[in-house]
Amino acid sequence: MPTPNRLRPIPAGVHPPYRYPDYRSTPERAPSRPLVALEQGEQELAVAAFPRSILKPTDADLTRQSNGEPLGQRIVVAGRVIDEDGKPVRNSLVEVWQCNAAGRYRHAKDQHEAPLDPHFHGYGKMLTDDAGNYRFVSIKPGAYPWRNHPNAWRPAHIHFSLFGHAYAQRLITQMYFEGDPLLALDPIYNSAPDGARQRLVSAFDLELTVEGIALGYRFDIVLRGRDATPMGV
Amino acid sequence: MAKLTPSQTIGPFFHEGMKWAVAPAATGTGAVTVTGRVLDRDGKPVTDAVLEVWQPGWSAAPFQRVYTGDAGAFVFAMPQPGGGQQHANVTVFARGLLNGLFTRVYLHATDDPAKVQLPPGVPRERAGTLIARRDAKGAYQWDVRLQGEGETVFFEL
Numbered sequence: 001m002p003t004p005n006r007l008r009p010i011p012a013g014v015h016p017p018y019r020y021p022d023y024r025s026t027p028e029r030a031p032s033r034p035l036v037a038l039e040q041g042e043q044e045l046a047v048a049a050f051p052r053s054i055l056k057p058t059d060a061d062l063t064r065q066s067n068g069e070p071l072g073q074r075i076v077v078a079g080r081v082i083d084e085d086g087k088p089v090r091n092s093l094v095e096v097w098q099c100n101a102a103g104r105y106r107h108a109k110d111q112h113e114a115p116l117d118p119h120f121h122g123y124g125k126m127l128t129d130d131a132g133n134y135r136f137v138s139i140k141p142g143a144y145p146w147r148n149h150p151n152a153w154r155p156a157h158i159h160f161s162l163f164g165h166a167y168a169q170r171l172i173t174q175m176y177f178e179g180d181p182l183l184a185l186d187p188i189y190n191s192a193p194d195g196a197r198q199r200l201v202s203a204f205d206l207e208l209t210v211e212g213i214a215l216g217y218r219f220d221i222v223l224r225g226r227d228a229t230p231m232g233v
Numbered sequence: 234m235a236k237l238t239p240s241q242t243i244g245p246f247f248h249e250g251m252k253w254a255v256a257p258a259a260t261g262t263g264a265v266t267v268t269g270r271v272l273d274r275d276g277k278p279v280t281d282a283v284l285e286v287w288q289p290g291w292s293a294a295p296f297q298r299v300y301t302g303d304a305g306a307f308v309f310a311m312p313q314p315g316g317g318q319q320h321a322n323v324t325v326f327a328r329g330l331l332n333g334l335f336t337r338v339y340l341h342a343t344d345d346p347a348k349v350q351l352p353p354g355v356p357r358e359r360a361g362t363l364i365a366r367r368d369a370k371g372a373y374q375w376d377v378r379l380q381g382e383g384e385t386v387f388f389e390l
Contacts, residue, residue, distance in 0.1 A: 007390070014237045016331035023242075025329030028274040029379050035389035036354045038335070043322055044390050046289035048296045054253070084234050097250030105246040109281075123250030159244060161251065167287050168390040172326055172333055174241040191331050192239035199238055222235045 004045040005226035007168050008084065016191035023187040024148050045166045050093045052127060059124045062098075062138040070120035072101025072139035074214035077175070077202065080132045081162065084225030088132030089169075095161035096136060097123040103144030112144050137214060143182055155182035155189060164223040175219045176201045240333065243326040245281045248300060258310040259294040265313050267338060267365055267373045270305040271325065274380040278305025282327035284377075286338075288312070301327075311373070314340040318349055320363075325377055334387045338375050339364045352388075359386050 018030035038044070058064045063074060077096075081089040099105045099122060102114035106122055122141075126134050141156045157174040164170065176183060178201055183189050189197055199222075208216020258266050271279040279301060286297040286309045299307045312319055318341045325334040341349045346364045355363065362385040365375035378385050 010237065015240045018331060020331060023329070023331065025242075026331065028277075029279065029327065029329035030331075031334065031384060031387050032274075032380050033359075033384050033386075036352075036356075036386050038352055038354070038388035038390055040390055043287070043289060046287060048287065082235055084237060086235050095250060097247060099246070106249055107246040110246060121249065125250075125253070159241075159247065159250070161243075161247075167322055167324075168335075170285075170324055170333060171238065171240060172243045173238055174244075188241060188331070192241070196236070196239045199236060200241065221238045224237065225234070 004042075004166070005229065006040045006045070007166060007224040008227050010224065013193045014196050016193070020187065020191040022149075023191055040168055044168045047165050048093070048163050048167070050127065050163070055125065055127065060126045060136040062120065062122060062124050062136065064137075065121045066119040068119040070100065070117050070139050072117075072120075072142075074137065075140050076135065076137055076208050076210055076214045076216045077158065077219055078133065078135035078208050078216070079202075079218050079220040081128050081134060081164070081221045081223065082132050083164075083223050087225070088128070088130070089164050089223055090128055090130050090132055092128050092165060093125065093163040094128060094134045095123070095125045096138075096158055098138065098141040098158040099144060101139050101142050103142030114142070114144065140177070140215075143180075148187060153182050153185070155180040155186050160221065162221060162223060166224075169223045171221075171223060173221075174200060177217065178203055240331060242328060242331050243283065243333075245328040247283065247326075251283060251298065252300075254296075254298045255300060256297070258297070258299075258308050260310065261293070263313050264293060264310045265340070265371060265373055266308055267311055267340070267375050268306065268308045269365075269375040269377065271301050271307065271327070271377045272305060272379065276381075278303075279327050279379065280305055282307075282325055284309065285324045286311075287322040287324075311338075311340055314342045316342055318342070323377075325379075330379075334379075335390055336377065336385055336387050337363050340367075340373055355386055359384070362386050
């Protein structure tokens with residue numbers, strides 16, 4: 001088996017800080033000590049390989065997980081998972097979850113007084129193809145209030161969980177929608193540095209639209225790329 | 234060069250979407266359980282965290298995903314450390330964490346933490362935060378303290 005190359009260090013100006021007081025859950029949960037640098041070894045470059053057999057036919061179509069049609073605007077979300085060098089991240093797991101069109105999650109602890117939709121569960125998963133592409137069908141998630149600050153509303157978003165090809169590439173993030181006026185007011189979105197957070201906003205894409213059925217949004221994801229030198233050289 | 238996608242919090246509502254990969258801790262010959270809690274700055278349990286435990290060399294459970302419950306508690310499995318030591322890579326995601334955390338848990342057979350080999354760079358006075366304690370029944374106990382007194386060592390990879 002070829003020796004994997006290490007992942008390059010993460011440049012400044014990409015990720016949010018751990019402590020971001022405008023997001024009120026961070027002050028008591030953010031680590032206060034500096035992270036300890038750990039040299040990447042085989043374990044940090046190990047792949048969590050998920051076989052296609054974990055996928056159910058409806059995992060990539062969140063509008064077909066029940067015996068009826070969910071309410072809301074149907075959407076297609078698609079994009080490529082690549083690394084910093086532009087190489088496709090093939091055959092890697094992408095998990096997604098979201099609230100329904102009314103802004104309510106199917107979750108015991110979601111107390112928002114908006115209706116559940118019996119025909120919408122709000123979660124799916126897929127494996128990227130040989131070009132790093134993923135695609136799923138869903139409904140546009142609603143905005144919802146939360147108790148972070150007075151009159152706080154989360155912008156419409158879809159949660160993404162990515163495994164890439166290495167432990168050290170693991171990433172969980174959120175995708176937003178172009179033109180949402182709530183973005184400017186959202187501390188979670190704004191916790192990511194200016195110039196980087198804009199990459200969390202999907203773009204309306206007529207090419208992805210399915211005529212007569214669903215609007216299309218493109219969201220490409222970039223994971224850490226590899227150093228030129230193999231490990232141990 | 235393509236620019237990296239920033240991290241965002243996992244939020245509080247991930248459970249249904251991610252539970253397909255949650256399984257009871259492996260048991261059987263050669264497996265031991267590690268139980269613990271995720272705690273915040275004030276020692277309060279973090280009841281909405283998910284841990285992922287990566288042990289690529291262990292065929293019984295190379296990848297485990299476990300949730301914390303109402304007491305902030307979790308349980309997962311690791312191979313018996315035998316005569317030496319074992320470690321697993323562990324990620325922690327939770328509401329209030331804008332980035333995931335990378336840590337490790339070490340099991341040792343000797344009950345002598347000073348004998349555990351840790352990566353260089355781990356400050357000696359914080360080494361104990363990476364080492365699980367063995368109880369009389371041979372099970373292991375390890376807490377994740379996100380902040381404050383006894384804050385767990387988290388790594389930058």
